[in-house]
Amino acid sequence: MLSRTAENLYWLARYVERAEYIARTIDATLRVTALPAAYIGKTNEWESALLTAGVSASFYEAYLEANEQNVVEYLAFSPSNPSSIKNCIEAARLNSRSVRTALTSEMWDTINSAWLELQEVWGKGTSSREELARFLRFVQETSLRFDGSAYRTMLRNDAYWFSRLGVHLERADNTARILDVKYHVLLPEEEHVGGPLDYYQWTSILRSVSALTAYHWVYRETLKPWLIADLLILNDTLPRSLASCYSNLVRNLDQIGVAYGRQGPAQRHARGVRNRLEHSHMDDIFQHGVHEFIQEFIADNSRLGEIITRQYLI
Amino acid sequence: MAVAFDEMNGPGGDLRPAYQELSRWLKETPPEALEYRRQEAELLFRRIGITFAVYGDAEAQERLIPFDVIPRIMSGKEWTVLEKGLKQRVRALNMFLRDIYHGRDILRANIIPDDLIFQNPVFRPEMNGQSVPHDVYVHIAGIDIVRVDAENFIVLEDNARTPSGVSYMLENREIMMRLFPDLFARHRVAPVERYPDELLAALRSVAPLSASAEPTVALMTPGVYNSAYYEHSFLADKLGIELVEGRDLIVKSDEVFMRTTEGLKRVDVIYRRVDDDFLDPLTFRPDSALGVPGLMSAYAAGNITLANAVGTGIADDKAIYSYMPEIVKFYLGEEPILKNVPTWRCREPKDLAYVLDNLSELVVKEVHGSGGYGMLIGPAATKATIEAFRDKLKREPEGFIAQPTLALSTCPTCTASGLAPRHVDLRPFVLTGSKHVTIVPGGLTRVALKEGSLVVNSSQGGGTKDTWILDE
Numbered sequence: 001m002l003s004r005t006a007e008n009l010y011w012l013a014r015y016v017e018r019a020e021y022i023a024r025t026i027d028a029t030l031r032v033t034a035l036p037a038a039y040i041g042k043t044n045e046w047e048s049a050l051l052t053a054g055v056s057a058s059f060y061e062a063y064l065e066a067n068e069q070n071v072v073e074y075l076a077f078s079p080s081n082p083s084s085i086k087n088c089i090e091a092a093r094l095n096s097r098s099v100r101t102a103l104t105s106e107m108w109d110t111i112n113s114a115w116l117e118l119q120e121v122w123g124k125g126t127s128s129r130e131e132l133a134r135f136l137r138f139v140q141e142t143s144l145r146f147d148g149s150a151y152r153t154m155l156r157n158d159a160y161w162f163s164r165l166g167v168h169l170e171r172a173d174n175t176a177r178i179l180d181v182k183y184h185v186l187l188p189e190e191e192h193v194g195g196p197l198d199y200y201q202w203t204s205i206l207r208s209v210s211a212l213t214a215y216h217w218v219y220r221e222t223l224k225p226w227l228i229a230d231l232l233i234l235n236d237t238l239p240r241s242l243a244s245c246y247s248n249l250v251r252n253l254d255q256i257g258v259a260y261g262r263q264g265p266a267q268r269h270a271r272g273v274r275n276r277l278e279h280s281h282m283d284d285i286f287q288h289g290v291h292e293f294i295q296e297f298i299a300d301n302s303r304l305g306e307i308i309t310r311q312y313l314i
Numbered sequence: 315m316a317v318a319f320d321e322m323n324g325p326g327g328d329l330r331p332a333y334q335e336l337s338r339w340l341k342e343t344p345p346e347a348l349e350y351r352r353q354e355a356e357l358l359f360r361r362i363g364i365t366f367a368v369y370g371d372a373e374a375q376e377r378l379i380p381f382d383v384i385p386r387i388m389s390g391k392e393w394t395v396l397e398k399g400l401k402q403r404v405r406a407l408n409m410f411l412r413d414i415y416h417g418r419d420i421l422r423a424n425i426i427p428d429d430l431i432f433q434n435p436v437f438r439p440e441m442n443g444q445s446v447p448h449d450v451y452v453h454i455a456g457i458d459i460v461r462v463d464a465e466n467f468i469v470l471e472d473n474a475r476t477p478s479g480v481s482y483m484l485e486n487r488e489i490m491m492r493l494f495p496d497l498f499a500r501h502r503v504a505p506v507e508r509y510p511d512e513l514l515a516a517l518r519s520v521a522p523l524s525a526s527a528e529p530t531v532a533l534m535t536p537g538v539y540n541s542a543y544y545e546h547s548f549l550a551d552k553l554g555i556e557l558v559e560g561r562d563l564i565v566k567s568d569e570v571f572m573r574t575t576e577g578l579k580r581v582d583v584i585y586r587r588v589d590d591d592f593l594d595p596l597t598f599r600p601d602s603a604l605g606v607p608g609l610m611s612a613y614a615a616g617n618i619t620l621a622n623a624v625g626t627g628i629a630d631d632k633a634i635y636s637y638m639p640e641i642v643k644f645y646l647g648e649e650p651i652l653k654n655v656p657t658w659r660c661r662e663p664k665d666l667a668y669v670l671d672n673l674s675e676l677v678v679k680e681v682h683g684s685g686g687y688g689m690l691i692g693p694a695a696t697k698a699t700i701e702a703f704r705d706k707l708k709r710e711p712e713g714f715i716a717q718p719t720l721a722l723s724t725c726p727t728c729t730a731s732g733l734a735p736r737h738v739d740l741r742p743f744v745l746t747g748s749k750h751v752t753i754v755p756g757g758l759t760r761v762a763l764k765e766g767s768l769v770v771n772s773s774q775g776g777g778t779k780d781t782w783i784l785d786e
Contacts, residue, residue, distance in 0.1 A: 003573045004562050097538045100547040101557050109361060116360070158575060260576050312575045 005099050006162040007313040012095040012111075013150075013166030019088035020143035021174040021208075022075050023136045025049050028208040030129070032200055033068065045204075046071040051181045052208070055081055072132060077125045085139055089118050102159045106149035114142040158259055161252040162312070168252070169305055172245035175209055175232055176298045183290045186229045202228055209240040229290060230282045242297060246274040249304070256312075266307045273300050318721040319463045320735050321386065330464075332389045332784055335500045340384075345732065351493045352383050352728055358489050380777035381486065383493065386725045386738060386759040390504075390786040393755055396459065396467050396742070399651030401751045402642060404455050404744045407474055407629045409645040411451035414628055415441045425640050430661075435682070436627030438590060440597060444614060446623050447520045448748040453621040454513070454585075455744040456480075459652070459757075461723045468653045468720070469638070470739060474630040475622060476587045479758040479778075480743050481545035484509060484552070486758075486780040502785040504755035509743070510552035512754065516747035517553075517583050520619050524569075525582035532556045532572060534563070534586040536604045546587050553585075560588070565608030568615035583619045590624050632681045632715050633659060655720060661712040669716040670707065673700050676716045678707065691768060693719050722768055725779065727761055737762045739770050740781065755783035 029049040047066045050056040053075055062080060063070045078084045093115040096108055103111075117138065126132040147167070154160040179186070185201045202223045206212040211231060218235060219227050236243045249270045257263040285293045319325065322333040329337055340348075359378050388396075413420055414431060415438075421428050431437050456477025458470040487506050491498055514531065521529035535546035537559050550557035562572050563581065571578035586593065592602040597610040612618045628634065634641075636657035642650040658665035658676075669676060678690040690703045707714055724735035742757030759779040760770035770776040 001575050002556055002558065002562050003575055004559065005556075006575045094538065097543070097547070101551040112361070162575075256575075262576075314573075 001102070001158055003313050005102050006158065007309070008095040008099040009102060009159055009163040010166040010308070010313065012092050012099070013163040014170040015088040015092040015095065016111075016143050016146045017167050017170040018083060018174070019085045019092070019139050021170075022053055022083065022085050022088070023139035023143075024208045024210065025052050025178075026072060026075055026132075027136050028204045029071075030068075030132070031207065032204045035200060048181050049075065052178050053083060054177055055083055073125065076132075076135065077122075086118060086122075089114055089139075089142070104149065104153035106153045107146060110142060110145045110149055114138075158256055161256050161259075164252045165249060165308060168245045168248045169301065169308075171240055172242055172249070172301050173298065175240050175242055175245070176294055176301065178205055178208055179229070179232060179290070180294045180298065183294060186225045186290055198225070199223060205232075209238075211238055211240060214238055226282055226286070229285070233285065233293075234277060234280060234282065243274075243277045246270065246277055250274045253308075264311045266304065266311045269300075269304050269307050273297075273304065318735070318737065319461065319723045321388075321461075321723050321725050321738075323735075324464065332387045332392075336385065336387060336497070339497055339500065340726075340733070348383065348728065355381055355383055355489055355493055358492070359485075379482065379772045380763060381489070382727050382736075382761055382763070382777050382779045383490070384726050384728060384733070385490065385497075385780045385782045386740075386761075387501075387782045387784065390784050393504075393783045395651065397753055397755075399467065400457055400742055400744050400753055402646065402648060402651055403457060403469065403472070403638070404452060404746060404751055406638070406642040406645050407455065407472060408449065408451050408746060410641050411623070411626060411629050412449045413645070415444065415625065420641070420644055423644065425644055426634070426637050430633055431628060434628060434631060434633070436590075436625070436631055438625030438628075440610060440614075441623070441625040445616075447522060447619055450520055450746050450748065451623040451626050452629065453516055453520065453623075453746050455746070456741045456758075457652075457744060459740045459742065460720060460738075461740075462721055463723075466653060468655055470655060470720075471632070472630040472635060472638070473741070474626040476589065477741070477743070478542040478545055478587070479741055479760075480509065481548040482778050483743070483754075483756060483758045483781070485548070486778060487756075490780045501782065504783045504785045506754045506756045509754045510549065512745055512752050513549070513585075514553045514555070516745045516750075516752070517585055517619075517621055519748035520621065521582045522616050522619050524617050529582035530555075530580060531583040531585065532558045532563075532581050534558050534560070534584050534588055536588050536592065540587075542587065549585075555585075558584075560592075560602075560604045560606045563606040563609070565606060565612050568608075568612045568617050570606070570609065570612050570618045581618065583621060585621050590627065593620075593624065632679055633661070633712075636715060655717045658716040660707060660714040660716060665716075666707070666711045669714075670704060673704060673707075675719060677719050678703060678714050678716045681713050681715060691719065694766075694768075719768070722762075725759075725761065727763070727777075727779075729763070729765070734765070736765070737768050737770065738779065755785075756781040 026049065029045050032045050044066055046068060049071055050059050050066060058081060059066065059074050063074065074081050074084065076085045079087065081087065093111050096103055096111045100108060122135055126135050150160065150163060182201060182205050185198045202225060203212060205228060206215055209232065215223065215228065215231055218231060218237065221227065231238055231241065233242050235241045236247055238244055253267045253270050257267050322330060322337065324330045356378065359381060410420065420426055421431065452474045454477060456473040456479060458473065459467050460470050461467050483506060517531045518529050532555055533546055533550040533553070535543060535557055537543065547557055556572060558572055564571050564573060564578065570581045572581055588604055591598045592604040594605045594607060594609040595602045596607050613620060613624065636654065636659055638654055639650045642648060658669050660666045660669055669678065674692045676692045680688045690699065692700065722737040722739060725738050726733045727736040738759050738761045740757050740759050742753055745752045759781040760776050761779055762768055762770045763777045764775055
């Protein structure tokens with residue numbers, strides 16, 4: 001397939017995934033900030049929402065204060081924030097238009113309808129919490145429809161695999177960013193466990209990667225920070241964990257390698273990262289520092305993006 | 315202006331045979347039902363994303379072309395005449411191009427003045443002596459036809475460069491079949507769906523000698539911001555070929571390749587929807603980012619077929635247009651089946667004098683314009699517009715031709731106040747391969763939605779209709 005087509009499919013999937021992630025971040029933040037101050041302490045949750053979205057620096061070029069109104073506007077609707085939900089959907093549609101021939105009509109319909117709804121219904125942003133909640137639901141549903149239609153309608157060939165690479169690479173990045181911002185509330189087993197403050201931080205983390213229910217199913221325990229870290233980093237059964245993302249990345253890259261009869265640096269690099277995750281234990285990770293581990297992972301993950309681009313997309 | 319010929323209600327209001335069933339059906343169908351399906355059609359078009367961009371209209375970057383649900387119907391007999399005339403005309407166009415870029419018999423026979431060719435900006439000296447496979451220059455032609463009465467089809471314009479609109483022909487039919495199965499059941503409408511197959515066959519038949527037995531065809535687009543981008547992606551999809559942009563192609567040792575995820579892959583035929591000027595920055599406009607450096611040298615080496623060929627603009631130029639009857643006679647020794655609109659060439663002093671005296675009754679067009687931009691429709695223009703145009707015309711007479719305002723035929727069309735006649739034209743698509751000239755029965759009918767308007771261009775408020783040729 002054309003390199004540009006593969007590139008568009010890859011980015012299309014990334015933008016949709018990112019839009020959903022930003023929507024989840026806003027949603028989770030809204031829930032925490034709705035609690036009485038006694039439960040959440042003095043931390044500015046909107047500030048950390050900006051950090052998890054990776055747009056804190058650019059935010060302060062346009063706004064003075066990280067309050068709900070400003071941050072929601074910036075994360076959801078701002079044309080000047082390249083990762084705003086609005087821009088993600090716009091970019092997804094532009095990428096779709098460039099590769100219409102590689103998309104199934106269901107996928108195109110999902111993106112095109114979302115884009116139309118964005119202009120017709122959400123053109124002026126939202127003016128109440130209730131509206132905002134509906135908007136966030138719309139974004140999440142768009143992502144679900146997109147993923148579902150890809151899964152149900154696409155041929156299992158390179159077009160599908162490149163689009164999956166986009167999903168998993170973006171997802172891994174998103175999960176890692178949450179961990180990066182919130183690592184200070186994730187503590188090793190033997191540490192003294194924090195009070196109710198941290199408890200709401202933990203649920204907030206789980207919510208932003210839609211893993212709150214999953215946690216209870218996997219551990220059948222009350223929330224414990226080291227288990228949350230274990231779930232998000234090493235548990236292969238949670239679709240948004242780093243381990244799961246890398247199992248998928250390795251598999252999709254192998255499928256491409258087999259189809260093309262050739263392996264390359266992307267396959268090797270992805271396998272390297274996956275092996276490290278497979279052979280890690282939470283104890284070691286805590287010992288060497290969660291923060292350092294996550295930082296290293298983020299760098300590795302973005303390196304994989306560069307390698308894939310060089311090997312296939314240009 | 316004479317009263318227009320209505321294709322349903324004929325002169326004197328007699329229902330014409332091709333429209334009998336439709337007329338009966340319209341009487342049986344309540345207006346609400348028609349309105350409901352009209353809305354349904356619009357919804358479908360928007361969903362599919364069939365849009366076009368209007369240049370200079372930032373507000374509405376993507377717009378729908380209004381679609382009128384009342385089909386335009388022609389009898390098989392009418393079509394047979396039209397088809398013969400179209401094939402004849404396109405054969406002549408191809409022979410003319412071959413001659414202009416080789417022996418130039420037609421110039422030596424003094425049928426066309428030399429300067430009209432050599433001083434014409436769309437003449438491409440790069441094509442002199444260059445041979446193209448099977449001598450086909452215009453693989454895809456869109457010939458704009460109007461009718462003024464029951465017998466006569468008149469060619470308004472030949473489009474021999476990158477004619478667009480065929481996706482509307484195909485999608486209009488698709489949507490009509492979904493919305494009006496009952497109406498189809500009452501007619502025998504000749505299908506149009508084989509167009510993509512015929513187009514692909516035509517393109518493969520003109521692959522260069524150096525191509526493999528299974529030549530690779532690609533469709534080249536200027537990109538998503540082009541007004542016809544939807545059509546480009548639609549056709550690539552229907553043909554099952556790659557939709558490439560200039561940056562996807564690379565020329566190595568005079569061969570053209572596309573960049574794929576598996577490395578470079580040779581391309582043999584490019585159905586290009588990019589204008590000559592932008593094809594190759596090394597040969598044409600150096601500032602073109604849409605083109606492929608070296609494409610023209612691969613073309614000269616005979617390793618790639620471009621469809622349509624470079625330099626076909628010289629055949630659809632509006633100044634050349636006026637010579638088409640002579641061109642048909644010269645190459646084919648036949649009388650032209652399709653008439654031309656009588657045309658005054660403003661470059662000729664006698665004609666110019668006549669045009670200046672009769673501006674308020676004439677349509678004056680720029681020789682190199684297209685899309686209905688920059689033309690004067692005398693009867694509809696204000697005095698001030700006419701005077702401004704007069705100055706332009708005097709300054710640069712060779713840039714214009716003039717034609718009488720034609721009473722374009724009308725067809726019943728949905729309007730705010732019910733069904734009413736509106737002016738229409740027709741663009742059939744003529745395909746030329748190594749052996750055959752083919753035309754799917756039908757074409758794109760464009761309709762001027764404003765009452766009395768004669769401008770059918772989508773950029774100026776025109777709409778489209780499905781065109782039915784009855785299989786009798």
